[in-house]
Amino acid sequence: MIHRHCNLGVGEISVPPRILGKDKEIAVILHTSPVKILEMAHESPSRPEGNTSGYSMVNRDIDVLRATPAYSDVEIFAYEEMKFATKNFRPDLILGEGGFGVVYKGFIDQNVRPGFKPMQVAIKELNREGFQGDREWLAEVNYLGQLSHPNLVKLIGYCCEDEHRMLVYEYMASGTLEKHLFRRVGSSLSWAKRMKIALDAAKGLAFLHGAETPIIYRDLKSSNILLDTDFNAKLSDFGLAKEGPMGDQTHVSTRVMGTYGYAAPEYVMTGHLTARSDVYGFGVVLLEILIGRRVMDKNRPSREHNLVEWARPLLSHNKKILKILDPRIEGQYSTKTAMKVANLTYQCLSQNPKGRPLMSQVVQMLEGFQCTKDTDSGTVLHGEVDDLILSPNTSHSTQ
Incomplete structure (x- = not known):
């Protein structure tokens, strides 16, 4: 069955049949806010049907990780150690929860693992019946392990015991950017x-895109940007990350996954x-940072439900954006x-992918926008980066 028109509760999105195989369907997951869109195929790793070769490969990789750490500085923890670190998964230690499972605040020291340097940690327990299955768990271990x-948030280790x-x-x-904004x-x-948070997130993305094998993060949103005590920002949750196009490839064709509102329109429409x-x-995310809205x-009001649709046309009008x-x-x-940041946001949100800057260019521009003195003190001194601002008609090299 194919749902060609999906009502997401916050608006509607049309998905053309050409990106759906005849044996696939779009499953719309209502997940607090924002809304998750997940395309479910028969090769789902948690419930294999038909061709199970992908499922078998995932199982094989997990079996390897059970016995041997994938990377030298990544620990394998026992389930009992995780229970001890979270005081038996005490409810008051929950940092957040959603369709993926639950994140607990934990503490690992010599009582948990002899010789281990004492540290506070965040422990994500994936819901076996949720949106993130074995494939996404493996993606996190493989990407953050390397x-x-x-x-980028540091992966300390993992637990892969029985079904856990x-x-x-x-x-x-300091939690998520979402928490502080909204x-x-x-x-x-x-x-x-x-x-500073915007620059940090941009640096993380630029690093991924510039890797020897480019990596597309695929799920950037304010709730996936974590902040430490000094408000340094790091990207988290690599479950949807995917290797990008290589050589002469212009794109990667893949299942449409991500979060409604943040996913690029051409990706939603074509895969x-x-x-x-x-x-x-x-x-x-930059628009949310500027305007302070989800x-x-x-x-x-109805015309303001979708922040991008409402605000993007205003970003090119100096008087309107200030309001x-x-x-x-x-x-x-x-x-x-403020005008320069609005202009950068406008370009990043271009409907035409080639009209968007590269993340390396975004980093350059944001570095120029940084204050030379913290504006918390009331003094506003900004760097000048006129030569880095791209006009709406500027063409960018392909990536």
Whole structure:
């Protein structure tokens, strides 16, 4: 059965039949907010039907990881150690939960693992019946086990015992960008902190795109950007990451997966994935940072439900953009710099993938936008980067 028109509760998205095999269907997962879109195929790793070669390969890889650490600095933990670290998965230690499972705050020391350096950790226990199955668990272990960068969350280890699938990360004490932007916890993020967070996330993406084998993150959103005590930002959750096109390839054709509102329109409509699909998602996050609103918000007037559809046309109008910027950061930025950031956001959100900058270019621009003095103090001194701002008609090299 094919659902060609899916009602997502926050708007509608049409998926043309050409990207769906006759034996596939689109399953729409309503997951708090925003909404998850997941294309389910018969080769689902948790419930194999028909051709099970992919499923068998996943099982084989998991069997290997049970016995031998995949990477030298990644630990294998026993389920009992995970229970001890989370005080038997105590409810008050839950940091977050969703369709993927539950994330607990944990503590690992010599009582858990003799000789282990004491540290706070975040332990993600994947829901075996949820959206993230063995394939996504493997993706996290493989990508974060190999990759090391200041703006990617560090994988400490994993548990793969019986049916249990757990991932152990460094603990990011300040939580998610989403929490600070939308849940009104403590004082609001200053302009300087917002620009630093945006730069950190851009550096993480640029690192992935510039790897020897390019990696497309595929699920950039404010809830996947974690913050430490100093508000340094790191990308987390690599379950949907995928190797990008190589050589003469222009794109990778893949199942449509991600989060509604953040996914690039050409990817949703065709299943064609490129590094510029991530650039679009970054543009959505940058828009949320600027305006202080969720990408999808049904509590707003109907024309403002979809943040991108409502705000993007305003980004090219200087007077209009100043009126819709987050009022909590009023007076913390120069008008000139705000316009430049709005222009960058506009380009990242281009409907034409070739009209979007590369993440390496985004990093250059954001580095120029950084304040030379923290605007929390009230002093606003911004770098000048006129030569780095791309006009709407600027063409970019392909990636």
